[in-house]
Amino acid sequence: MTTATARRTPADKHDERRRALADSALLTLGELGYARSSLREIANNSEFSHGVVHYYFQDKLELIVYCVRQYKATCVHRYDGVVADATTADGLVAAFADKLVETVVDEAPMHRLWYDLRSQSMFEDSLRDAVLQIDQTLEDMIWRVVSTYADLAGRPAALTSRVAYGLLDGLFQQALLGHLCGREGVLDELRAEVHDLMPVLLVP
Amino acid sequence: MTTATARRTPADKHDERRRALADSALLTLGELGYARSSLREIANNSEFSHGVVHYYFQDKLELIVYCVRQYKATCVHRYDGVVADATTADGLVAAFADKLVETVVDEAPMHRLWYDLRSQSMFEDSLRDAVLQIDQTLEDMIWRVVSTYADLAGRPAALTSRVAYGLLDGLFQQALLGHLCGREGVLDELRAEVHDLMPVLLVP
DNA sequence: GCGTTTCCTTGACAACCGTCAAGACTTTTC
DNA sequence: GAAAAGTCTTGACGGTTGTCAAGGAAACGC
Structure with a gap:
């Protein structure tokens, strides 16, 4: 394990997970839109369960804003x-x-x-x-x-x-x-x- | 009762009511938007009860489309x-x-x-x-x-x-x-x- | 290898939703 | 004025929602 990968332990893992979750969520959001995308539907189209959202995000709004911010950052x-x-x-x-x-x-x-x-x-x-x-x-x-x-x-x-x-x-x-x-x-x-x-x- | 007002009996009354209901609904729709406007909230901001919507409209979608059409017609x-x-x-x-x-x-x-x-x-x-x-x-x-x-x-x-x-x-x-x-x-x-x-x- | 922390699942909760049936009230009709 | 048609209210239904607590699973530190 190099120092570079060892550095990726404390909060980086957390951020990485947020990004992965957001990537999954964007699929559902792009298909159903903001209002009709439930957290359960978002979770179903991902590898996570519906409860995990509140471990990485405070609420639905924070998730969605994070998602769009992430997409637009590359956009x-x-x-x-x-x-x-x-x-x-x-x-x-x-x-x-x-x-x-x-x-x-x-x-x-x-x-x-x-x-x-x-x-x-x-x-x-x-x-x-x-x-x-x-x-x-x-x-x-x-x-x-x-x-x-x-x-x-x-x-x-x-x-x-x-x-x-x-x-x-x-x-x-x-x-x-x-x-x-x-x-x-x-x-x-x-x-x-x-x-x-x-x-x-x-x-x- | 003149013949002009007597004419306004069969389906005209129905249309008139639809317009009045739509006018009320537009207040709520303009304040909350499409997704967050529930039929109960729309009815609460009007003189009607929430059940009356399905007497004049088939479902929520028909009401909302009717509302926006009505507004845009004058717009x-x-x-x-x-x-x-x-x-x-x-x-x-x-x-x-x-x-x-x-x-x-x-x-x-x-x-x-x-x-x-x-x-x-x-x-x-x-x-x-x-x-x-x-x-x-x-x-x-x-x-x-x-x-x-x-x-x-x-x-x-x-x-x-x-x-x-x-x-x-x-x-x-x-x-x-x-x-x-x-x-x-x-x-x-x-x-x-x-x-x-x-x-x-x-x-x- | 054990205790601790982190991560994730499951299940339940209260609230809200659209829809509709049952019935009361009003208006019209004869 | 009774019967019929039209109008509206009420209450309930099945379903979905965001949220969160309880606890299991995995990773980590020592």
Whole structure:
């Protein structure tokens, strides 16, 4: 046993278990949503029993907030590669649009869970802190794309990061709903919409 | 009893009661959201008892869909006056932005209920038909504003009604969340954002 | 190898949910 | 005014929920 693995004993094990439990829970949450996911259902879709939740989390709310925080923590780096690899403005837009479409398809359950939680935060103020923090990291994520796009295009951005995020989020949410409803062509529409929108985010 | 009031006997009374019950239910739904609104809580905040719901509605889902449909039916005409009274492009934008801000403040509970229901429809397909229909009427509502704006400005719209709705809805939703979280200046921001956005919806 | 701590399961609890049947009250009809 | 139809209340049902205590199982320290 090396010192590196020996270090992983006291509270690290605890955190590791929380992460594993959250990973399991995300499967159920993405399928049923916030309100209809009971702790028993979450536990049934995992390797644990329903009682273990209260050993690692204070209550249901803490578990769910932890879950979404954990997912979004990796989510916010989705476009890092797109930004890093971009050499031209048009290339960045194309890669960004493709990645958006890809995540609508591949991670639809996680995205609808996020929108579910954000809607719930409009009613439950105990959710608002976490939602506002996550929303800010998403705004920053989008802004890294837009500001890089502005640099490559040699034109400054025409609006705030807040607006840029709001606009793109609106289109994304619309596409997600359309995709989940089985609407044809919604993915190609999203791609085209992003291609149309990005240029107008910069000053002429 | 005139023939006009005598006409209001068979099924009209039934519909009238449904509307009254839905009006009461909307108060609770706007306060607690879809998931946490029980039929008993809805009934407690009304003049009826909890059993009466199943006399006028088949189940909880039908009640809630009926409620949101009823609210949105009047909601989609909110900007009709703005469109009818507009004489200049800039005037239309100003009146539209003011009206948006006004409804964020005055009808926040109803709007968050709508976003709640739309999020739930991503999980429950029994909600999707109603949500998609309502969403379409909202898109049409926005398009009446944008197309009138284009006419007054003498420039054609640069994008589809779908995109216009998606963009504005994104900003609106963001402002609503900010307003409910007590963020300062969010209303003025929304007004300014709409002023910035509208011109770019038209071809240069 | 034993005692202690940590981890997890099981079972029970009180509360709440949607639904519906039984019946009381009201209104209409003849 | 009695009968019928419509309207609404009450109370109960089976089921599910979050929570937690009791205790078994496993890991750990010495």
